[in-house]
Amino acid sequence: MTTFSVIVTALDAQGYLRECLDSALRLPAGEVEVIGVDNGSTDATGALFDEYDERDARVTVVHLPRRLPAGAARAAGAELANGDYLLFVDGRDALVEGALEALAERVTETGRPDVVVFDHVRSHWSNSAIASGDARLFAGPGREVFSVTAHPELLHLTPTVANRLVRADFFAAHRELFTQDEYAEVLPALGSLLAADRIAAHDQICLRRSEPDTPQAAEGQFNLFPQYDALWALMDRRGVGKAHRAVVFSGMIRRYLKVLTLPGMADRDQAEFFRRASEHFLRYKPADYTRPSNLNGVRHAMLERGSYVGYRALQTANRKRRTVRSLAVKAKKKAGQYATESAYREQLRHPIEEDLAVFSAYWDRGVTCSPAAISAQLAELAPGIRQVWVVRRAGVPLVPAGIDYVVPGTRRYWSVMARAKYLVNNVNFPDSVIKRPGQIHVQTHHGTPLKRMGIDQIPFPATSRGVDYDALLERCGRWDYSVSANRHSTEIWERAYPVPFTSLDYGYPRNDTYYTATAADVRRIRERLGVAPGRKALLYAPTHRDYEATWTPRLDLERLARTLGDDFVLLVRGHYFYDRGLSPLEELHRRGVIIDVSRYDSVEELALASDALITDYSSVMFDYANLDRPVVVFADDWETYSVTRGVYFDLTELSPGAVARSQEDVERIFRSGEWRGEAAAAKRAEFRRKFCEFDDGRAAERVVRHVFLGEHGVPPVVPLAERTPAPTPEQAAAVPTPAG
Template structure:
């Protein structure tokens, strides 16, 4: 039996941490045991809450919560102090183990009589590619059945220098702990040092870890840390003739990394010059006797390091940068020529100062005053009436703009003016690519639904939805976000992973859902009257989502049959998805015949929710919002297998539904005729669904966003616990309150 201590260091890893922990906890087999020590390195996101959740429910998980952020190596050491296994394996919260990885390592450990170090292969993941090989494959060829020393197989030092591609016998780690606590931005010392210090090394060609690539800035402290690591490494390596090849490998890697640092942006000229001179000193101090300079442009860079010629290096760097800039500008000029001509007014407006009291709002690609931006706008008008608000509204939707709301039409001269000058820009999608975020501007992304279907870069493996999408352009748009509004931790974690750009998550709830807690009985009755719902009838809101594999919408339910089967006691409110052309809607004839009420053009989905007694939906995010009302929800999942396979989803809705799940029209009809739509079993499902997805919605979300973003207040109203919230009254209770209404 082999026990592994998996040490996970988490720093703002909320989007990946669950996958990481699950991969470790599920990796044990019949001959393996696992303990997981998770170190929260003073994260500012929800990582700590996730760690606490796992520690509470699984005794194999232990949490270490650091009061302040430590260097990566020191954080690992803090976790490893609690290791009780035979081997330690270090992961970051963004990494994950492959299935059966621990069992494969246990077998290798037994086959090689428990060596000091076992090295394995890994892959890297980025937003644009599910897996990129490590490039180490050739070094794992014919690993052999036994163990070796680094002196015998010096080429092993060419392996990617990461601590995550190996396990270390715990007593070996303890004896060489000084190698593992110094690194911050690079793992050169622990990775190469552990191989140099080991007396017995084994390798396996199996790919056992997936690393999620992240851009980690290398600041001034990182520069000096890198030098210290290499100095310690050269002491460990020594200078004997037996390690000549090892010296060449370490030297080559050192110079390569130093030159890479010199290409980084964001480093001052003074710091770059200082780094260059230190790198030059290392070049001369550690240059092998048989060193041969590369015969290419890289060789020129080597020569400049060798002669400590920073002025020459700088001249070469500027010349290369100028050539690249000319090529880039030429390409961009060709692509943007039409845009620049059209948006000349915008470019001119960018020269003007930002107006601190100006906020621009848009929703659903400029469809009008609605959704989360609309709720924030309304609350901002109450809390800060001095703030000037302007909405971006398509010309066709101008008649829907409420009285008193200032608006601009996309493409107009004033449109470009407000986009250039506004301090705040709020949207539930993205502003166009042509919008430039100026220093000092604040962009708020409110989103427009809790994600069931895959979003952002998580869509890449699904051709039905990702074909033709420019993900680099998408991430450039997302990089403008300062804030991302979230209704629950599921969304918070999903957004941070699907949109891998830096932003602050506002875990405040969805502002549009405030109405589900603030509406009164009179509001409910007023909306029903406006819609023409007769007193005493049960209103069923049918709101399906769109499907990427369907060009036009045809209701999957036979609505005429359903209306006739349910009879006069029920009335169907049917809302087609806005992605489809409403002019071709098959609902109009049914509405004319009074078999249904077509509410596709009714602007507020929230008001439709208030007016209804129950929701019928398929995979629409409306179910997450509607759950706040604590009213029955029926999921019609007749094509779930096709939808989930082609669109991609984050969880199995049929297993974690907010109520009854129907796989056919017969199921739907039976549920409503025999009462299965609102029995105890469906109420229990709904309660669990609400606990998970209505986490932050309590009626005060818009106020929290307005106070924090626009008024700069750190102290905002706390989220009311779910069991203390009172949703808006049901139509039945509203009618009982006003029997004469």
């Protein structure tokens, strides 16, 4: 039996790490171990490793105190390896199903070779299975064991250690090849093939590699030179022939030229890199070298002559040509748009106003949700910062007194969007908004994701058809901060929106009220809604279905109200996507069967006023769980919804309370008392532990102190067991009303 040590090195990979670890743990104990190397992560990567370590004896974790070069991080994991073979993967990668079994079989049939190379695919948000380009290279060796001497074409394999299985004692004997790399894996990838006497090829796909969504930075690029020096020394010791040297040389020069085009390299560093690349060109140029005949040949000539001035002149000329073409295309595309936004272009010439913040929520619907909570806290902690809300014209009458606002598209709107230092929203601002250098964008989101979001929706046509995901990611690319209520959300946002941002694991500001509201607040809201004292208020808040054009309540509300009797009252809130036209709730409301709260501005107040929640797949359940009150999940179409919309977990298994699959189930759950029984409470407790992680009543304060005041020592999150939610309606009724 072949045993594997899968060494997972990860740096800030929280959005991908679960899939990676799960894929590596498919074999039983005794056949596989996973060694997680947390390479100085600043996100929840380390905590995720620890979670797996605690629950699975096959997992061992190493926490590095600071980020180390890739080779050093892998070596730290290899120190603890006990398997016959080592497999090095990144925390964003994932093994395909059956990969380890197939590799074990290949090891056995080839007599335990030094190295087994295999195919892989690359994964990008737009395509989860981009061919590596290596497939053609596996044809030559076939199923026999070989050395690279007989097959120099194998040196063209994608240069990474993740596409090869390495025998543990071979790794130990050639440790210097695997521990010196940084920036690129040239030495371990090519060196392992050059040093191995016995190599086997497996032409099947075993790994999915995550494609970076941002250009590779130039940091660490000088490490390439000692890697190639070591490679050439190895080839000299091994007596490698001309064909192999030609492959290595061409790859080396191609990589050097690529580094010279990367953004972020200082002029002095670029000049020094060019000088050293030129030295390597002359030192390692094969005797039968022939210069390419295309534009790359010109670049080769510059390196051969050591002419950095000539190289820069060539690059400048090419850049100017590309810029002219790009501007012409953009100008044509934006001509019509700019014609209506000339005021905005004018305002963009003015300095950013450091004391100006712009807020919006739900596509400019009004002053609500987490942006409203942040706005209120900002007014208290930093009253010197001027606030302006963006509110659509139809919502202007509902703007609270004293709130400054602008209507989208007006001249002042373009002025504040151009000049504001801070931009806060729970959705994205329009494409027409330009994120200026120096502006700070806070994305608060508006719920914890059960349904698939962002690029994770792509495989689900009910929601992805017609969506321009390039435009979506361009909008998301404006985010500086992403506010999160729990680690589940943090992981999902990172993967669903693969753009650079900093996660603020502070809780959702809109949920602060679930810990700060008083008994008087609960009584006041119930009185405003018309809920009589002593009646149990059930908030029914379903979500919308992407496969339905209009909304019809899936519950027979009149029958439910009749079945439950006068002890209960139904507060029914239709989803805001269906706020146009005649509501099916109006007649029931007029007749007193239900209370239609679809247009009631604050969902948080409705939650405070209710004794229990009935919902289906709405994110309101995650927020409501903070109140530690009963939740009933009505999942009559779960199979259809989960397949068409896509979900992140099975809600029927991990629910915040009793699950109903029919109208009869809902009625039985309430008539029997199951809705607030011990089993429902146990489910709710588990749900709260997972999804109410950061909500403790001080989320807005943490956001304001960090983003607007520049404080990093924000108040710590209070542990769940130490929090006290707002009083229930029953508790609120028992609190004496203050005299006067």
